Amino acid sequence: MMQEESGLDIILNTGSTAFQGAVIKGGRKFTDEYTQEAAYCDINPEDFEELGKPWVVKVTNEYGDSVILRAKKTDRQQRGEIWIPRGPWANIVVTPVTESTGSPRYKNLQVQIEKASGPVLGPEELMKKYYTKRARPKWEENRKWTA
Amino acid sequence: MTCPVCGIACDDIEVELDDVSVVTRNACIMGDAKFKELRSSHRITKPLIEGKAAPWSEAVDKAAEFLVNAKRPFFFVGSETTTEAMAVAIEIAEMLGGLVDGNATICHGPTVMAMQDVGQSGCTLGETRNRADLDIYWGANPEDSHPRHLSRHSIFVRGFFAEQGRYGRKVVVVDPRRSTTAEHADLHLQLKPGTDFEVLSAIMTILNGFEPHESFTEITGISREDIHKAAEMVKEARFGVIWVGLGIASTRGKHYNASMAMRLTQLGNKTGKFVILANRGHCNVTGFNQVLNWSHGFPYAVDFSTGAPRYQPGEYSCVDALRRGEVDALFCMCADLAAHLPKIAVERMCEIPVVSIETAEGPQAFISDVVLPGVLDAMECEGTFYRMDNVPIYARSFCDPPFDFTKSNEDTCTQLRDAIIQKLEAREKAKEEATQAKPQTTPLTDDEFGQRLDKLVSRAV
Numbered sequence: 001m002m003q004e005e006s007g008l009d010i011i012l013n014t015g016s017t018a019f020q021g022a023v024i025k026g027g028r029k030f031t032d033e034y035t036q037e038a039a040y041c042d043i044n045p046e047d048f049e050e051l052g053k054p055w056v057v058k059v060t061n062e063y064g065d066s067v068i069l070r071a072k073k074t075d076r077q078q079r080g081e082i083w084i085p086r087g088p089w090a091n092i093v094v095t096p097v098t099e100s101t102g103s104p105r106y107k108n109l110q111v112q113i114e115k116a117s118g119p120v121l122g123p124e125e126l127m128k129k130y131y132t133k134r135a136r137p138k139w140e141e142n143r144k145w146t147a
Numbered sequence: 148m149t150c151p152v153c154g155i156a157c158d159d160i161e162v163e164l165d166d167v168s169v170v171t172r173n174a175c176i177m178g179d180a181k182f183k184e185l186r187s188s189h190r191i192t193k194p195l196i197e198g199k200a201a202p203w204s205e206a207v208d209k210a211a212e213f214l215v216n217a218k219r220p221f222f223f224v225g226s227e228t229t230t231e232a233m234a235v236a237i238e239i240a241e242m243l244g245g246l247v248d249g250n251a252t253i254c255h256g257p258t259v260m261a262m263q264d265v266g267q268s269g270c271t272l273g274e275t276r277n278r279a280d281l282d283i284y285w286g287a288n289p290e291d292s293h294p295r296h297l298s299r300h301s302i303f304v305r306g307f308f309a310e311q312g313r314y315g316r317k318v319v320v321v322d323p324r325r326s327t328t329a330e331h332a333d334l335h336l337q338l339k340p341g342t343d344f345e346v347l348s349a350i351m352t353i354l355n356g357f358e359p360h361e362s363f364t365e366i367t368g369i370s371r372e373d374i375h376k377a378a379e380m381v382k383e384a385r386f387g388v389i390w391v392g393l394g395i396a397s398t399r400g401k402h403y404n405a406s407m408a409m410r411l412t413q414l415g416n417k418t419g420k421f422v423i424l425a426n427r428g429h430c431n432v433t434g435f436n437q438v439l440n441w442s443h444g445f446p447y448a449v450d451f452s453t454g455a456p457r458y459q460p461g462e463y464s465c466v467d468a469l470r471r472g473e474v475d476a477l478f479c480m481c482a483d484l485a486a487h488l489p490k491i492a493v494e495r496m497c498e499i500p501v502v503s504i505e506t507a508e509g510p511q512a513f514i515s516d517v518v519l520p521g522v523l524d525a526m527e528c529e530g531t532f533y534r535m536d537n538v539p540i541y542a543r544s545f546c547d548p549p550f551d552f553t554k555s556n557e558d559t560c561t562q563l564r565d566a567i568i569q570k571l572e573a574r575e576k577a578k579e580e581a582t583q584a585k586p587q588t589t590p591l592t593d594d595e596f597g598q599r600l601d602k603l604v605s606r607a608v
Contacts, residue, residue, distance in 0.1 A: 011340050013323065015393070016428075018176050018291045025152055026180030027189055027507025029486065042324075065490055076325040078368075081340060083324060088486045088510050096489040099401050101260060102252035102448050102464025104489045106397035108340040127513050130490065131497045 007060065007112035008051060011081045014090040014106045024087075034123045038087035040070040041113070044077040051115050058116035059084070059093050061109065067092040067126075068118045082113060088126055149542035150178040151227055151525040153293045154427035154535030155272070155300065156542075162526075164546060175294035185526055185546065189507050192549050195518040203552035210478075210517045211566035213500040215574070217476030219452065220245035223465055225482025226429035228504075228521075228556045229530025229542070233431075233438045235560035236480055239567060241443075241451045246474070248465040249435030250428070250482055251447045256460060257396040258425045259436060259446045261405030268412050270388075270422045271536045272299075277306035278420075281384035283319045285408060286343065286394015287426045288326040296426070301390070302331060308386075317380050321346065322394060334376055339368040341399040346374070347407040353378035354414050381411075382418050389423040427535035430525075434533035469495040479503045481521055481556060485510035504556055519559055522548045528555030 020037040028034060041057055048071065051057065059082070060066035067089050077083055084090040086106075093111055096104050121129060150157045152175075161172040162182055171182045184190060194206030201209075214220050222240040224233050226249060233249070240247035251259055275282075282301045289296035297303050305312040313331075320332040321343070329335045338346050345367050349359040353375060364370055381387060389412055395404045408423060415421030427433050436446040443449055445458035448465075461467055465484070468474050469492035477484075477496055481504055485493050496514055505512045506521035522528050525542035532540050553559045591599070 013340060014397075015288065015324075016292050018294050021152075021177040021291070022180040024483065024486070024509075025177045025184075027184050027187055027509070028180075029483070029507065029509030030189075030513075063491075078323055078337060078339075081323060086487065091487060091493070092490050094489045096466050096470045096491050098461055098464065098466055099399075100461030101257045101396075101401045102248070102460040102466060103256050103397055103401060104253065104466050104492075105399075106253075107394060108398040123510065124513070127485070127510050131485070131493055131514060 007114040008047065010047065010111060010113050012059065012093065012107075012109045012111045013081060013083045014086050014094065015083065016086050020085045020087065030124050032122060034087065035120065038085045039089045039120050040072050040085070042072050042074045042077050042083040043113075044079045044081065045073050045075055046079050047077075047082070047113075048073040051113065054115035056116050056118065056120055058114050058118070060112045060114075061093040061095055062111075063095065065092055068116050068120055070120055082111075088123060092126075092130060148545060149430075149525045149532065149540055150174060150181070151430045151523070151532070151542065152177045152181050153430060154432065155293050155296060156430045156532045156534045156540055157295055157299065158540055162545065177294065181523075182526065184506060184523060187507070190549065191505055191507060191512065191518060191520045194520060194552075195512070195515075197516055206517050206519060207562055207566050210502040210519065210563055211570050213476050213502055213516065214239070214243060214245075214478060215567055215570045217243075217245070217500070219473055220476040220478065221465065221468060221474040222247045223477065223479045223482060223484060224249045224435055225480050226250040226432035226435055227524065228431065228481040229524050229528070229532065230431065230434040230438050230539075231530045232480070232524075232556040232560050233435055234442065235557055235564060236478070237439060237442060239478075239560065239564050241456075242564070242567065242571075244452045244454065246448075246450045246452070246463050246468055247439070248448050248463070248468075249439070250432045251436055252460070252464045253466065253487060254393065254428050254432055255396050255425045256447055256464070257402035258391060258405040260402040260460060261409055263446075264402065265406045265409040265413075267409060268416060268422050269424060269536065271538055272534065274386075275388050275422075275424070276300050276304050276309070278308045278386040279306075279388045280309060280315060281317045281319070281380055281387035283321070283381075283387065283389045284328055284332075285321045285389055285391050286396075286398070287390050287392025288322065288324075288328045289390065289392075289426060290327040290331075292392070292428060293426060297328070297331070301388070317384070319377055319380060334373065334380070336369050336373055336377060339366070342367040343395055343398060343404040344400045344407050347404070347411050349374050350378045350381060351407075351411055351414055354381060381415050381421075384415070384419045384421070387415050387419060387421045389421070390426050391423060392426045393428075424536055430534075431532040433535055433537055434531065434539075437533050437537065466492050475499050477501045479511060479515075480560070481505075483509055483511045485514045504559060519563075520550060520553070522553060522555050522559070524556065528557070530555070530557065
């Protein structure tokens with residue numbers, strides 16, 4: 001597989017930031033703010049160079065699920081590790097292996113990362129792309145949150 | 148006022164509220180955002196059925212129907228609500244023989260398991276503020292997850308015996324990232340991910356008077372000098388606190404890591420006073436463990452399908468039950484599961500009826516079939532929160548919800564419970580009537596049986 005060969009094996013950690021927390025506690029989960037605060041990926045400068053100084057990256061897990069995120073170069077990360085804020089983007093690649101505790105692998109997960117060009121989806125587009133509710137009649141026309 | 152956001156549940160918030168704006172004092176960025184929800188434009192104020200505004204009674208009826216018709220309903224009790232509401236939700240789960248789980252399962256569930264294994268030597272946040280002279284943040288980044296943690300309860304605050312504040316305390320941060328909390332640390336152990344168990348063991352080895360194995364630095368990425376420094380700090384501490392975060396519970400090893408941290412606490416108690424506290428994420432995530440423990444004897448991941456509570460994380464826990472696809476209806480209260488569960492679990496949620504109590508639009512409301520508008524606890528209704536040190540705090544309310552069909556999430560759950568009881572009674576009644584309507588059959592006597600058999604045999608011949 002060509003794609004896999006061009007990718008870089010890396011360890012994924014996820015976690016929270018106060019800003020991402022403020023967006024979700026403030027109920028702004030379907031706004032661009034959420035994309036700004038949760039749809040990025042922190043990368044160590046050396047890994048960043050190796051990936052070819054990307055603007056956006058694609059992170060893929062062992063099941064082949066992948067998500068596209070903005071790339072952020074930061075020296076807070078150690079080499080060989082990336083970090084994504086908690087949220088629907090990170091959870092596309094988090095695996096449900098709970099080691100009989102109920103808690104999925106939010107941290108220390110082996111993934112692949114590669115340079116990408118695709119758009120970083122907003123929260124609503126992401127939900128629409130990855131999750132289709134069965135037999136939902138005319139969801140779009142019906143949708144009226146606050147009425 | 149009490150803040151209904153993170154595990155510290157700050158109780159010194161001042162709020163100025165008028166018709167259009169909310170001004171808070173003392174609240175952090177997350178708390179402020181939550182209080183501003185009182186006057187937000189995206190609040191869900193009407194019940195929704197498949198995304199369409201519907202009357203309240205219809206929505207409750209539909210929700211009850213989904214849950215009653217399910218063979219294995221799942222009740223996910225979120226944590227930004229009061230223990231009173233949680234108790235009713237657990238009652239419904241028991242009544243319907245479903246599964247019940249709370250936010251702990253995807254948060255500090257493994258730490259809770261470790262508490263059962265090893266036992267926790269704990270204290271209140273007041274004691275950490277007044278006494279602690281060593282703060283160890285293990286896999287925790289409170290500056291982001293609990294913004295007022297450092298200034299109210301740990302490193303910066305001046306306490307009775309810790310009158311020097313930051314200068315009287317030593318701070319160790321164990322985190323593979325150089326997090327914002329790590330910048331305040333006297334010692335940052337930047338370990339390789341997944342080696343918490345090894346690092347904890349190494350500190351214990353040194354405290355017991357031995358030297359860690361020569362492969363230690365290669366495995367964990369921490370120098371021998373640093374680990375000795377950390378062990379020395381533990382030995383010298385008069386009152387040490389290990390604050391464990393999700394770095395311990397979400398990585399490989401899970402509850403084994405947390406167990407090891409608790410054993411280190413036991414060892415620390417030989418030279419000084421040592422406690423361990425979990426940095427619980429939400430204002431009442433501890434409350435769920437408390438309520439379920441009190442009512443049914445188990446902290447989370449409970450199954451009522453046999454009529455008696457059974458506890459098995461990894462089997463009855465939310466992610467596992469959804470992943471296996473056995474759950475056929477989901478009730479989710481005050482939690483955004485669609486944003487915080489792995490993809491495969493959310494995919495299952497898309498296949499089954501989902502009933503949610505939600506305050507704002509977002510992934511959970513997006514995938515829900517019925518959305519019941521949520522009430523903001525500690526603002527629009529009162530109730531009890533358990534702080535992350537297991538101290539109950541009674542949160543008062545200061546305004547009313549923007550609708551009149553429910554007063555609180557507890558009220559919503561009670562109405563739902565009543566609707567479910569009605570449906571169950573109606574179903575029982577229909578069953579009784581069906582059995583009565585059926586013609587009564589009397590067993591055949593031996594003679595009658597013989598005659599009929601003869602007739603059949605003669606026809607066949």
